[in-house]
Amino acid sequence: MSKIENKILTDLVYEKLKAMIDDGVLTPGEKINKLDLSRLLGVSQTPINDALSRLAGEKFLEQRSRQGYYVRAFTDEELVALFEMRGALEGMAIRLCCENATDEQLKELSRCFEGFSFPLDEKGYQEYVHADKTFHEKLIRYSGNPILWELSRTSGYMIKSNMKGLTRPPEETYPEHLAMIKALQNRNGDEAQQMMIQHHLRSRNVFRAKLKQKEPGTP
Amino acid sequence: MSKIENKILTDLVYEKLKAMIDDGVLTPGEKINKLDLSRLLGVSQTPINDALSRLAGEKFLEQRSRQGYYVRAFTDEELVALFEMRGALEGMAIRLCCENATDEQLKELSRCFEGFSFPLDEKGYQEYVHADKTFHEKLIRYSGNPILWELSRTSGYMIKSNMKGLTRPPEETYPEHLAMIKALQNRNGDEAQQMMIQHHLRSRNVFRAKLKQKEPGTP
Missing domain, CATH: 1.20.120.530 (GntR ligand-binding domain-like)
Structure with missing residues (x-):
């Protein structure tokens, strides 16, 4: 897959995941299952990984050492x-x-x-x-x-x-x-x-x- | 390389790049050269890519379609x-x-x-x-x-x-x-x-x- 396609896919996956968090489909504290997402959205792990990193940077997700990504829950x-x-x-x-x-x-x-x-x-x-x-x-x-x-x-x-x-x-x-x-x-x-x-x-x-x-x- | 090592490396690369932006070593508008960074920091492209995605999420970098990452310049x-x-x-x-x-x-x-x-x-x-x-x-x-x-x-x-x-x-x-x-x-x-x-x-x-x-x- 070319890099350009990957960039567009990352954007799509990013928007989709953000909407899922915003709509409560992914709930605060929930662990992100990359394989499930990959199947659900019909894309490879590469754009999923890129989108997850970006969402962690924006504080929608939390990256825990050795455990992966979680939907950020507020104390x-x-x-x-x-x-x-x-x-x-x-x-x-x-x-x-x-x-x-x-x-x-x-x-x-x-x-x-x-x-x-x-x-x-x-x-x-x-x-x-x-x-x-x-x-x-x-x-x-x-x-x-x-x-x-x-x-x-x-x-x-x-x-x-x-x-x-x-x-x-x-x-x-x-x-x-x-x-x-x-x-x-x-x-x-x-x-x-x-x-x-x-x-x-x-x-x-x-x-x-x-x-x-x-x-x-x-x- | 194990995933754990990658996570620690990503954190190190992330902190290093943020300091380089903050100190003006990487200047606003400058294009990020992944190969140079990889050589400079002595790490593979994987932790570099992860760190760049996170820094883009935090608005230190700007990701431009087809062109890669740039240090964010303020208008x-x-x-x-x-x-x-x-x-x-x-x-x-x-x-x-x-x-x-x-x-x-x-x-x-x-x-x-x-x-x-x-x-x-x-x-x-x-x-x-x-x-x-x-x-x-x-x-x-x-x-x-x-x-x-x-x-x-x-x-x-x-x-x-x-x-x-x-x-x-x-x-x-x-x-x-x-x-x-x-x-x-x-x-x-x-x-x-x-x-x-x-x-x-x-x-x-x-x-x-x-x-x-x-x-x-x-x-």
């Missing part, structure tokens, strides 16, 4: 760190949106949370989860910072599947999202950044409190 | 983005230091800039550059956030060699560092974070202004 400490990380990156993203986003992009952001009425039924809840994801992703895209955007696409830190069950209820985050949209419309970067930082730190604090409940007797 | 737009990125990450780091660092760690941070008197001679300037690097690295380490720390060690975004010639003069950054140290001592996370964000955004603005001077006629 409770790392999940706490994840909220702080998102606060840092998305706080800067929303500030930069105030500087750089076009009026049309700001309108698009404003429309993310239109039409919700509380209490939400199951369908409304799913729509809210989708709107939430869209809003945060668009903020990063419209920030005009190519490195923030690249990091959000390639970094294992931002994997959304790891966030399931960790988020606060819509009743709590909805007014925060509206307040951020208002700051965006006023192009008030300082205020928007502060709000986003607090938005994620509050989630961190709720998650931390849950952890403490799980371990009674812990100070 | 002007990406350098601007880099300052914003550092403002985001280190802004959160200094806030978390206010929450989490021990009194002893805060004292250590405070001592980073002791003993400087201006104007600096060449030796003093070198010491200041070192103190600057130490201060920012320790902030990330003492933040208590393992993901920030991991990212600062493995991410191509933080490569310091790319920052040479881009930093502001010590006369300008010294009082900012002292103000941040004061906020740290008061454990005022909000203030410290704001200062750090502005610290890096000011550097960004100076860099942007230099870019405009380079291209007369640009609006």
